[in-house]
Amino acid sequence: MNFIEEYLRIRKHSEQICEPLQTEDYVVQPIADVSPPKWHLGHTTWFFETFILKAFSANYQEFNPEFNYVFNSYYETVGARVIRTDRGNLSRPSVNEVYQYRAYVDEAMQKLLSCPVDEKLTELLILGFNHEQQHQELLLTDIKYILGNNPLFPAYSKDWKDATESVSGENMINITEGIYEIGYKGDGFSFDNELSLHKVYLPHYSISANLVTNHEYLDFINAGGYQDFSYWHAEGWDWVKNNQINAPLYWNKIDGLWHHYTLNGLQKLNFDAPVTHISYYEAYAYASWKGLRLPTEFEWEIAAQKFDWGKRWEWTESAYLPYPGFSKAPGAIGEYNGKFMVNQKVLRGASVATPQGHERITYRNFFHPHLRWQFTGIRLAK
Amino acid sequence: MNFIEEYLRIRKHSEQICEPLQTEDYVVQPIADVSPPKWHLGHTTWFFETFILKAFSANYQEFNPEFNYVFNSYYETVGARVIRTDRGNLSRPSVNEVYQYRAYVDEAMQKLLSCPVDEKLTELLILGFNHEQQHQELLLTDIKYILGNNPLFPAYSKDWKDATESVSGENMINITEGIYEIGYKGDGFSFDNELSLHKVYLPHYSISANLVTNHEYLDFINAGGYQDFSYWHAEGWDWVKNNQINAPLYWNKIDGLWHHYTLNGLQKLNFDAPVTHISYYEAYAYASWKGLRLPTEFEWEIAAQKFDWGKRWEWTESAYLPYPGFSKAPGAIGEYNGKFMVNQKVLRGASVATPQGHERITYRNFFHPHLRWQFTGIRLAK
Amino acid sequence: MNFIEEYLRIRKHSEQICEPLQTEDYVVQPIADVSPPKWHLGHTTWFFETFILKAFSANYQEFNPEFNYVFNSYYETVGARVIRTDRGNLSRPSVNEVYQYRAYVDEAMQKLLSCPVDEKLTELLILGFNHEQQHQELLLTDIKYILGNNPLFPAYSKDWKDATESVSGENMINITEGIYEIGYKGDGFSFDNELSLHKVYLPHYSISANLVTNHEYLDFINAGGYQDFSYWHAEGWDWVKNNQINAPLYWNKIDGLWHHYTLNGLQKLNFDAPVTHISYYEAYAYASWKGLRLPTEFEWEIAAQKFDWGKRWEWTESAYLPYPGFSKAPGAIGEYNGKFMVNQKVLRGASVATPQGHERITYRNFFHPHLRWQFTGIRLAK
């Protein structure tokens, strides 16, 4: 790998994602989970500055020492930080300053990478690449939330291509019982939560080759799925009632007709597209209503060679827990995954927001069960 | 009055206030009470469009019908609106669009005002002028909050002139008991809450010629005023403890030295300036500590000819209540003042943020007792 | 006054109020404003023990030193205390222990009062009597809340006599303008908030001889009063919507028929009784709907000789503020009234829950504007 080229390719992609934005779109934070785009641009830069330039680049001068306070996400090791819900209250640093920060760090990184790169640096570099790619995904979902919850429903880009799902229907794949290997085993990069490689016993199961479509999900709505507690977890049912949920996020009924906001703007609902922006609670309730269930993350990983994935992050029944033999790296880098391993559900696959080459069959994404602003979807099992 | 000139003068002043801002500064809403500057620019424009152009200008075409939803503040009569706490979540309309909206409405207003102006229109026009001037005051205090609570403490403008208070000390003015007239009685404009003119009986009282200074207030802090419940209302004491208040808003102790954020940026505390950005609770506690009290709004109005005011909005002991004979105008305009007449305290005077000519001895400002982001101050009485 | 007799008479009355209760009824606190009856019995006893026995009775031994923590209401001077919302979480001290506490303190008080009583002790004694009488009123309203919000609607007592209002209709009393004297001026007891006697100027006004009845209030409901924002304060309207208010507290529509819970149990609504258990917001909205207003507390005090009062505490338009010349007593006793003089409304009169001899034309009761569990009512003015 040519590190400079790869570095610049990935860094440029973040900026390309933001190209269609107006300055104001970079600033707001309509809900705590959604960060302002300028924060993503600054935070990913801070990651390279803090963990690489300050550690490996002799005489490196910080761009602005106060940015540590502004752009730290959750690293307790690295010091105090703006609380998460305050990110959208900061008009400064301005978008221009953030781009200057990026340029400054990019230049220092290129200088650093023009010298020999040792193993420790390589490791952090690859982590930095993957970290920025994760934020590219978030950039797109956060932008979608910012624009899609604005009463004017501005489009992000007319050229955006959303996921399609040509095939539908009950096309089940059967997997025989046995001991299987789970976890990352290649030479390339993986996150610590994909390790270590280990065996699990799986009983016989079937898993659908297709994602659930908007059309199929609408059947659940029309059958009264949001009004019948028996399909829901107790906490899911409370969530439905307290938030008056009756459809996926971004669905709007206008004059009796279902529409959904996509990155192309407000559209008539595409019945054949895979359903998206549903919570784990909804995914579970849908599966219950069908008399089926969600797959575990192990079932998914073993079966995934046999079906087409990468359009939606797929909710699994698995809780986000450490694999046998999991251990945290020491220091700030060790804060990456382990400290979130409670009260979250695993998602597998990738989505239309995932940058090319970032998806992986062993990749474990995770979110709290009520969250919907990611491109989440449903695959059924039994 | 040349209406077109006056209209343009006032409208231009709002935009001049915003001149030093960067685009991002127009967008954020760090607390519910502070509105994004672009919202103020849009809302004051919507006021002219809704109550004047739509009513008086034949064939007037709205700039954008959805702006009614975005820029309505609290007029239930006029329909649904963005909830107040969501104003800072809207990246669109962009700042540019808001300025286009202003230009569009300004043109239509000039056209309307070039024809004869009848009495009803005159009345609404003057209300619109005063309404925009009230928002100019809020623009400055909201901008101060946005910048002064940013960890980078950016200055608004190096040319800003803050209030000074040359004289200090116990310079009490005595007023003899008697029946006095309260309320607006001129021919010019007044808000409905200044009416009607009525008599009150006042016992003999004394009132300070000077505002309390930072120096004097610091004595209260150093004497442990924030640690002794006996000076406070029970609700004030809860507020102090729940919010860990120990100084006025914008005061920061840096390396043992008191600083305060002003529109010029972070400065060493100016001891001789009148104290500002204190809540009613603090004003009351300070007065208790001095063995004095705050004046009532009636005491203030009668004495105000004898002292120099206009640097700080001054908290009074009076609750915001209707005057005898108060009546609301019918329709949306009647929602202006009456519906807020509970749980608020009256402030009298004006402040450095008040646009020239907008102050008036009978003017009644009002805020909830815990609020501090206005240029509030303390005058003592006994 | 024979102090021992008066002491025993008042103390016994508190216990008589509780006679119909079951042990469990003494314990619960369904909302923060309602205290468990055993708490009232203990707190009033603690008041005599803390402010009188400990100060005046040599060698007095506290019944239980921990009761200071349990039964202090809000006196910061006297030390830490159970937070108000935790009163209903305490199963101990048991009801029996509280009655033992009362007996113990009563014995010590009788011993103390059998000796000569000096002026300072007299003053505190009278305060203690009035304090216990205030809690007798609260005992009844709190018991009503506890039983009236229980799904089984148990009656407090079949012998309870609720207020009636024989006369109805527009019977207005006219008062001419002039300077009037306000505040307590007798030799007997008054609270500090009724002082000092002072003059106010009142313009000409009219005030109704009658309280508003359930029948009249029902007209407001049926006319859509709870659905039309224009009658309400902005904060009142928020309160109506957030709490889905559509009738006075204790009104229940059963099979299309209005019932109300009274201390006799659930009854068909008595149309001729004065309306009660309404908030200030509702009283104000009702008055607005009638094209009238609530009286100020001064108007009430001057007119009250001319009408029949004492069935309902009557909401006034006045905010609870100090009279000119008001001053707090030093120490804990000074915490009695002054520290609540913000954000509350004055009520005048007395109610069916007021113990005989405790009502007074200058008495100032006060509550936050949203509260409804007292026997509150409406008198109109214009």
Next chain:
Amino acid sequence: MNFIEEYLRIRKHSEQICEPLQTEDYVVQPIADVSPPKWHLGHTTWFFETFILKAFSANYQEFNPEFNYVFNSYYETVGARVIRTDRGNLSRPSVNEVYQYRAYVDEAMQKLLSCPVDEKLTELLILGFNHEQQHQELLLTDIKYILGNNPLFPAYSKDWKDATESVSGENMINITEGIYEIGYKGDGFSFDNELSLHKVYLPHYSISANLVTNHEYLDFINAGGYQDFSYWHAEGWDWVKNNQINAPLYWNKIDGLWHHYTLNGLQKLNFDAPVTHISYYEAYAYASWKGLRLPTEFEWEIAAQKFDWGKRWEWTESAYLPYPGFSKAPGAIGEYNGKFMVNQKVLRGASVATPQGHERITYRNFFHPHLRWQFTGIRLAK
């Protein structure tokens, strides 16, 4: 099994647990998770009445139809109910009435059980027994919370015997890797969540023969475990800071000496007893600090034949999820376990509060990770 005998034995045990209580102790609910003892007594009775007597006993007359509303816990199928946080606001039905309700239902049950008992009834009967035994455990922990959080710290009973842990130290049991069978396989009763029997693959692991003691846990406290984020989950760390946690529940430092409230009253900390009343977050942090981890529920189940358990419910690393092949029963009975299978952690074992014969090696208890009022403990693995 003689059903009548077993029924009476279990029913009597619930009442024996409550024997030391005063009437007031039956009523309060200091936190949402803790139900008033009289509610437990009523709810377990309602379970027999609703699911057995109403279904199987011809002409059965409900004791009081409104009790369905009062004593339903969470069964949506069976209708509306008092919201959980309101249980402590109900003074009625009184404790006496609840005991009358128990006697009434017990008589009807004896009559029913004196006739032949078919299979369906047997199944519900056994479920009712186990249900009441689960509530006996909660009765004890809820009583402990009610008394142990009272400022007077009353003892429940001087005769109570708390758990002891004679052995301590690193006594690790090794289990070799392999496929193991998990889940209930006997003929007796098990809950639906213990089914179905299925295989899991376990890698080699070690598990401690002993529970962590108070002494060992104190080492963690003294080493600053509550001040170092690196041992904690991010959510655990927030929980520690927001609730200012620095020791297990019921630990009180008095004059520099650690005490803990036990059912015998406030005692000096017993260093050799197994630590209890810690959250999952604390159990996890303790294990991290030791460089070890918590076992999974599968590891626990396989190893449990080799160590002594039953003193503490032991937190496991496993999330509460359905076993392969899990299915819910139709109707209300199906609401028993399945709907809670999200966001909770599994506990294994039993505790000093578990009624004799109710413990089982395959039993799966579950609680949210922050809860501490159960007799929870820590067993380490690696």
